[in-house]
Amino acid sequence: MATASPSVFLLMVNGQVESAQFPEYDDLYCKYCFVYGQDWAPTAGLEEGISQITSKSQDVRQALVWNFPIDVTFKSTNPYGWPQIVLSVYGPDVFGNDVVRGYGAVHVPFSPGRHKRTIPMFVPESTSKLQKFTSLCLVASSDLQAAPPTGDKW
């Protein structure tokens, strides 16, 4: 069944940002968004969201649970630029300002079915000791201006 013209296919993503493990931080919320190539476009659902703020459970698990729904459908003609979900986690610092606690990204799974993904998160580190010290005092920490684009890393 070879077709000469490009054919459109749909990708439906349902799921949730379930929980996180951050041993050092508490009272966190997360933002998700999708990054995709030029041939892709969302047709239904929300492509970004902000979760509630959650605190660590008191038991030994120390889990931060969001249970935050993800529901989006993409349409495309080309697998190149397959969508990635980009997660940013924020929490308060000593002075109560919102500071980034982690960024992470993963490709949306390629095969139909149920998948569980654990995403490692990282935070940009200050390059000099002086900047580390001033970032403790000032509001702005070393933050990324926009969500990391596909294929580029700092």
Added chain:
Amino acid sequence: MAEVHVIGQIMGASGFSESSLFCKWGIHTGAAWKLLSGVREGQTQVDTPQIGDMAYWSHPIDLHFATKGLQGWPRLHFQVWSQDSFGRCQLAGYGFCHVPSSPGTHQLACPTWRPLGSWREQLARAFVGGGPQLLHGDTIYSGADRYRLHTAAGGTVHLEISLLLRNFDRYGVEC
């Protein structure tokens, strides 16, 4: 022409004696292959693990090839380097692995090695850093002239690669 999509992530590296690692990666293909979209090489960020000993990069790879033949099936090759607090970089390992040939999602663990020098160079590396490096990067993924090297093992690079193949059945290739 048959098409291959290689989509996935260089997840990270484990088992290296140094922390603060970054990876330079590239993909090498034969003459029949043409890269339609994507970047053929890149470099990850430097990651210092805070929890555990695995350095995570989560570096996305998205490549779209068109090919006229099976020869020269793509090979991913890596150079893992460590960066210390002064900003100096030291080689931690070289490695390569073939891109899988069956469609679906694959977890790959690529072992790495680094060239040892003479005992003087090994001593210098322990104190001052540095150490021998390959002159030509293609020794990483080709077997020619390997017999000249004496190497030691490095850690492992972990990847998750998914493969989508198109039009291979038109050319009589079953996958």
